[in-house]
Amino acid sequence: MPDSWIDLPQDTEFGLATLPYGVYDTGPGDDRGTRIGVAVGSHVLDLGAAALTAGSPHADLLRTPNLDALLAAGRPVWDRVRADLADWLTDPAREEALRPHLVDRASVRLHLPFTVADYVDFYASEHHATNVGRIFRPDQEPLTPNWKHLPIGYHGRSGTIVVSGTDIVRPTGQRKPPTEPSPVFGPSVRLDIEAEVGFVVGTPSPMGGRVGVDGFADHVFGVFLLNDWSSRDLQAWEYVPLGPFLGKSFATSVSPWVVPLAALEAARVEQPAQDPEPLPYLRGTQPWGLDLRLEVRLNGHVVSRPPFSQMYWTAAQQLAHMTVNGASLRTGDVYASGTVSGPEVGQRGCFLELTWSGKEPLRLPDGTERTFLEDGDEVTITATAPGPDGTLVHFGEVSGRILPAV
Structure with missing residues (x-):
């Protein structure tokens, strides 16, 4: 790539390979x-x-x-x-x-760089889903029977997607501590993050139509970082028999810079092997695994480095599944990967996993410990990906600071 007339140091965060x-x-x-x-x-x-x-x-x-x-x-x-x-x-x-x-x-x-239409969040990391299963269902198989047959997801709340830097007020709601005979009401005491990657739809599709796996690049404009803030105690009480609701809907933070999908050609990799083989509508002819390397910081300290290349379901497969029933796409639709976690302890993308549901507190360099987030804590997620000719594609950051409940 030719040099720019702008002075761009070799290690610049946003070089010509990115242009977000x-x-x-x-x-x-x-x-x-x-x-x-x-x-x-x-x-x-x-x-x-x-x-x-x-x-x-x-x-x-x-x-x-x-x-x-x-x-x-x-x-x-x-x-x-x-x-x-x-x-x-x-x-x-x-x-x-x-x-x-x-x-x-x-x-x-x-x-916020665009008007958010709909919002869907997936659950696509086998390592994350396995850890969560072991935490909550220790005497059962960690993965549910459907997990390797389809990308599991839920429909979220688009109106509470906020740009990086927006303060996050600790949510309040019902929770049922194990020691209590009935639910109590109050601020969440198990507030968590989920380090994720988001995708924004540009080209819409009609209701009743489908977008195949190979149609991914024709519909998705770009990629950004996403933090799916999660109240684990509210979520645990409301989760049965439906899915995430108040434990998720209070806030979702996104990075302000959208990296065009075209900037990630050098980052494309094969996804992990899928067994059993997915149904035909979830198969494509081109690889859409992405070698994104995330980094999670709590109050400035690195606590995790999740590898996006380990995600079991790709964003292309998620888009195909999202529309296979005839659901339409709208410009500005956002969908997220789900928590990005790897096989190592230092690659887990949420505090639920990092502290094993609070049983193994995380010790920070200043000597303090965390199980879940405290008021005043700030979480920042960054990421890079390989670019052409040895360059790096940077995604900027998504950050948020926890304020006390109101």
Whole structure:
């Protein structure tokens, strides 16, 4: 890839191999409102203004307050805009015209990058599902009989998806401690995270139709990090006989930068072997495992490094399963991988696993211990993936700090 006229150190967080999309303003008093930006090095490029200056035929799509119109435009436009971006940022003849549209990334205020339509969360890590099964059903098989036949998921609450940096108020609700004869009401005492990867749909599909595994790249625009905050005590009491509800719906945090699917070609890998072989609608001709390496920090201390390449079900299979019954896709639909966990203790993607449901407290470098999250705790999830020619694709971060219950 040619060099950019922007000074990009070799270890820059957002190089030309990434070029993620976000939505920003420059803070109070910015009368232009929110607009689409592309992160490049320590800068953000005002994409709409740059497209207008460069005479792009897609300038109207890009001079909008969020990514909605670009998402809906479809794969050919996504690819053209990304190719144009690379050309603009590597052509020295464009520097004079485009440099005025760069702002310091540290000075911008980032927003939710698109309008969230529906939200589905999956349960696709065999290591996570096995650990959870062993914790809650120690005398039974850890995996439920259907787990290796279909990607299990639940329909979540899109209205409480928030951008990274949003404080999370400790949820309150019913819980039933084992020592109590009946449920009690109050703040959750087993507040947890789930380190996940999110996917956003661009191209919709009609109700009654299906999207096959090989249709994944035609419908999914990009990838981001996601923290599915979870109240384990509320969840345990409400979980039978249906699924997650108040234990999950209070907040889900997402990273502000959406990495285009096209940036992850070098990160594609074969997924783990699937046995038994999935039904035909869950089979594809191309590998869609992704070699993403996550890192989870609690109050600045690394507590886990989950490997996304170990996920049993791929995002392409999840999309196929999500639509096989004829459910439609809408622009802005979000679906998440489920907790990312690996085979090692230091690769577990939630505190339920890391502390074995609180029985094995996690000791931090400052000498304190955690079983679940305390008020004031801040969790940050980051990730990288291999890029072309030895580069790294960075995803930025998703973070949130716990506030006391109200």
